[in-house]
Amino acid sequence: MTSAKPLVLYSTLSRKKEVFKPRVEGKVGMYVCGVTVYDYCHIGHGRTFIAFDVIRRWLEARGNEVTFVRNVTDVDDKIIRRAAERGISTKDLTDEFTRAMQEDMESLGCLAPTYEPHATDFIGDMQSVIGKLFEKGYAYVGKDGDVDYAVRKFQGYGKLSGKSLDDLEPGARIGVDSGKRDPLDFVLWKRAKPGEPHWPSPWGEGRPGWHIECSAMSCHYLGENFDIHGGGPDLIFPHHENEIAQSEAANGKPFANYWMHSGPLRVRAADGTEQKMSKSLHNFWTIRDALKETDEKFGEGNGSQVLRFFLMRTQYRSPISFNTGLIEDAHKGLTRLYDALAGVPGDGKPLDWAEPHAAAFADAMNDDFNTPVAIAQLFELANDVNRTKDPALARQLKALGAILNILQGDPAKFLKGAAGAAMPEEEIRKLIEERAAAKKARNFARADEIRDTLASKGITLLDTPQGTTWRSA
Numbered sequence: 387m388t389s390a391k392p393l394v395l396y397s398t399l400s401r402k403k404e405v406f407k408p409r410v411e412g413k414v415g416m417y418v419c420g421v422t423v424y425d426y427c428h429i430g431h432g433r434t435f436i437a438f439d440v441i442r443r444w445l446e447a448r449g450n451e452v453t454f455v456r457n458v459t460d461v462d463d464k465i466i467r468r469a470a471e472r473g474i475s476t477k478d479l480t481d482e483f484t485r486a487m488q489e490d491m492e493s494l495g496c497l498a499p500t501y502e503p504h505a506t507d508f509i510g511d512m513q514s515v516i517g518k519l520f521e522k523g524y525a526y527v528g529k530d531g532d533v534d535y536a537v538r539k540f541q542g543y544g545k546l547s548g549k550s551l552d553d554l555e556p557g558a559r560i561g562v563d564s565g566k567r568d569p570l571d572f573v574l575w576k577r578a579k580p581g582e583p584h585w586p587s588p589w590g591e592g593r594p595g596w597h598i599e600c601s602a603m604s605c606h607y608l609g610e611n612f613d614i615h616g617g618g619p620d621l622i623f624p625h626h627e628n629e630i631a632q633s634e635a636a637n638g639k640p641f642a643n644y645w646m647h648s649g650p651l652r653v654r655a656a657d658g659t660e661q662k663m664s665k666s667l668h669n670f671w672t673i674r675d676a677l678k679e680t681d682e683k684f685g686e687g688n689g690s691q692v693l694r695f696f697l698m699r700t701q702y703r704s705p706i707s708f709n710t711g712l713i714e715d716a717h718k719g720l721t722r723l724y725d726a727l728a729g730v731p732g733d734g735k736p737l738d739w740a741e742p743h744a745a746a747f748a749d750a751m752n753d754d755f756n757t758p759v760a761i762a763q764l765f766e767l768a769n770d771v772n773r774t775k776d777p778a779l780a781r782q783l784k785a786l787g788a789i790l791n792i793l794q795g796d797p798a799k800f801l802k803g804a805a806g807a808a809m810p811e812e813e814i815r816k817l818i819e820e821r822a823a824a825k826k827a828r829n830f831a832r833a834d835e836i837r838d839t840l841a842s843k844g845i846t847l848l849d850t851p852q853g854t855t856w857r858s859a
């Protein structure tokens with residue numbers, strides 16, 4: 387049903403919206419650059435991976451079988467440095483932070499990738515790409531023993547980022563200890579230094595450069611030419627530009643057909659200015675910090691739902707400002723949606739794509755995954771549910787939420803929020819029973835007193851035909 391209309395998406399490569407046509411009808415191969423696992427993920431990672439999770443879910447909702455590959459970079463300068471600082475092996479460090487990253491992604495409601503290759507398991511594949519680059523004259527051994535890529539040999543260099551070699555030249559400098567022939571060249575294979583992880587290769591003991599891992603692993607799972615390559619905005623240059631240069635030079639065919647990049651995430655300071663998130667500015671949020679704070683504020687298990695909703699309600703290419711006021715606003719929005727579902731349970735029938743809100747939701751998602759417009763349909767549905775009490779509309783609301791993986795929790799639990807922390811739930815239940823008995827005995831003074839006591843703890847009582855429930859004020 388959803389695939390009746392074409393899906394249009396913006397490709398960074400063509401700089402325009404294009405009708406998406408997978409190489410094989412009904413099958414999509416998608417590679418998204420993952421995390422360098424030396425520390426906890428920050429909310430910028432959360433933004434990127436939720437963006438691609440929503441993209442993948444919509445491709446699947448349209449009936450595609452999606453092969454989603456997201457790599458784990460487990461060999462890199464930062465990893466080597468951090469492991470040395472902590473006095474542990476790089477393997478122990480990367481195992482620890484791979485697990486932490488997987489937990490964070492699960493907390494944010496992201497589907498696990500179909501494949502999650504670790505760079506160190508694909509050293510052989512990387513060496514064979516480098517071997518092809520030697521054969522075709524794009525790779526050379528520099529005078530320091532590193533293997534480098536000769537950027538000027540590749541005709542299309544700069545086509546993704548829109549940078550020309552002349553733009554790049556003035557800023558590029560050759561480091562004193564580098565063996566590059568040209569400052570624009572980048573490393574494919576680094577010769578071994580004492581104490582660093584290394585593997586044997588035809589060019590001596592060493593380790594791979596960063597860019598080569600994605601060329602090798604995307605090809606391994608998806609082929610030399612595949613559908614979608616994505617990542618965060620800071621990867622366009624040089625990482626993705628270099629991936630294209632390596633893969634297209636080695637294989638002699640176009641690499642990914644569509645390039646998708648999520649927008650930036652900035653932190654809004656108290657004075658309203660937007661800042662890049664950085665540890666030195668003390669505005670750095672790991673996903674864990676953000677989950678802890680939002681769980682405390684909105685109730686255990688609710689923080690992750692609020693964060694996911696917050697990070698997806700902006701279109702994936704638009705910038706997101708992060709601050710606590712905006713998170714509270716997202717919580718209010720999600721509360722309105724859950725409120726509608728709390729009042730009217732769905733009728734359990736399947737989603738009807740012909741229903742006008744669902745059709746408008748699909749149109750928005752088919753227009754470059756326009757989540758704010760799609761989510762506006764959810765608010766309209768919630769208003770209609772509140773007005774009509776129609777279980778068929780409540781079902782539509784919950785089923786459209788399922789496509790974005792929101793609104794799937796128990797509405798009562800979400801609405802109780804953090805109020806349960808002010809008073810144990812058991813005690814609240816007892817007071818509700820006592821109030822019912824007081825009302826029955828026409829002791830309205832006591833009934834009101836109980837209501838006021840609970841209100842002072844941020845707990846609002848709701849009298850419904852099914853009995854009294856409560857929620858966070």
Ligand SMILES: [Zn+2]
Pocket residue numbers: 418419420600625
């Ligand atoms: Zn990559």
